Amino acid sequence: MKAKLGMSPIAWWNDDLVELSDDVSLEECLRQSRSAGFTGMEKGRRFPDDPDVMLPILKAADVTLCGGWFSGTLVDEDLATNQARIQPMIELFKAVNAPCIVYGEVGRSIQGKRDIPLAHKPKLSGEEMKAYARKVTQFGEWCAEQGMPLSYHHHMAAVVETEAELDAFMANSGEGIPLLLDAGHLAFAGGNVLRAIDNHHARINHVHVKDVRMDVINKLDRTRQSFLDAVALGAFTVPGDGSLDFGAIVQKFADYGYEGWFVVEAEQDPKPNPPLRMAQVGHAELMRVMTAAGYTVETQGFPNR
Template identity: 90%
Template sequence: MKAKLGMSPIAWWNDDLVELSDDVSLEECLRQSRSAGFTGMEKGRRFPDDPAVMLPILKAADVTLCGGWFSGTLVDEDLATNKARIAPMIELFKAVDAPCIVYGEVGRSVQGDRSRPLNTKPRLDDDEMKAYGRTLTAFGEWCAEQGMPLSYHHHMGAVVETEAELDTFMSHSGEGIPLLFDAGHLAFAGGDVLAAIDKHHKRINHVHVKDVRMGVIDALDRSRQSFLDAVALGAFTVPGDGSLDFGAIVQKFADYGYEGWFVVEAEQDPKANPPLTMAQLGYKELMRVMTNAGYTVETQGFPKG
């Protein structure tokens, strides 16, 4: 089985908490992640939106674009509005041969608002979730028809956060909307990571290997502290530096024959946790557990020729 290892630039520059950002260029960010061993990088705020500009940067770094976040609002806004916003991103991602666009629901979400405590997250009743699942399926099918699949990201603070919400969303949506599985977000939400992979592996087309520090999470006052407070306190980290057993997680994916991207997305203070050091630590741990699980990790970055 083959796998690819990527990173998210959120380790270098945080889009929601600017104070948790390293003052490094896009080129330096790519250089550091590639030197640690990673062959892919998800899109961040310092990436150009013109493929003619982006491709030479990726080629020089020997890195491929392995995904990127789209802030979806389908819980509140219509298909046409979201289609219009995502259309330029689809064209960009097709031009640079990215594997998927990550759909993150920001409608009603508290994830980006530091004044909103964790326990004020939005909740959908069953009828609302049914309608939401149908809408996301239609949107995912449309994006795939345009040549770029989506990957739905369950997320702390959003309408699909908990294991129960994920199960309900998956039951009311169809194969037209694949799933991004994020072990860190599900563990933060109190879910059973391995059980969720068992239930939803057929729909998973992208994986974020985010670790958590459960001591930080368990100490949170969810009636007072926000998701961004948790990030600033160090709730997340790279595999091998937190509480999750990525040996068991990766083995579970191997058991189901998953092949594709495993992306380290670990937002934390780059001054306390230097991104290059953390990238090296995460890569070493992932290579250990992936080798044990029988994966061959691809070492080629930007396509040759």
């Protein structure tokens, strides 16, 4: 079985908490992650939107674009509005041969609002969830028809946060919307990561290997503290530095024959947690557990073409 290891630039530049950002260029971010062993990087705010500009940067760093976040609003807005906003991203991702676009629902979400506590996250009724799931499926099918698959990201402080909400979303959506399984977000929400993989492995096309510090999470006052408060306190980290058993998680993916990207997305304060050092820790842990699970990790970065 083959796997690829990527990172998210959120370890270097945090879009929601600018104070949790390292003052490095895109080129330096790519250089550091590649030196740690990662061959892919998801798109961040310092990436150019012109493929003619992006491709030479990726080639020079020997890194491929392995995904990127789209802020969807389908819970409130119509398909046409979201189609118009994502179309340029589809064309860009096709031009640089990215595997998928990560769909993150921001409609009604409090994930970027530091003044709203976690306990006030949006919730959908059963009928609302059914309608939402069908709508996202339509959107996913349309994006695939344009030549770029989506990967749905369940997320803290959003309408699909808990394991029960994920199960409901998956039960009412279709194959047209694949799933991004994020171990850290599911664990933060109190879910069982291994059970979620068992239940939804057939639809998983992208994986975020985010670790968590459960001692930080367990001390949160969710009636007063927000998702961004939790991030600033250090709720997230890289594999090998947190509370999750990635040996068991990666083995579970191997058991179902998952082949594809495992992306480290670990936002935290770069001052006490230097991104290069954390990238090295995460890569070493992933190589350890992936080798044990029987994976061959691809070492080629920018594709030869």
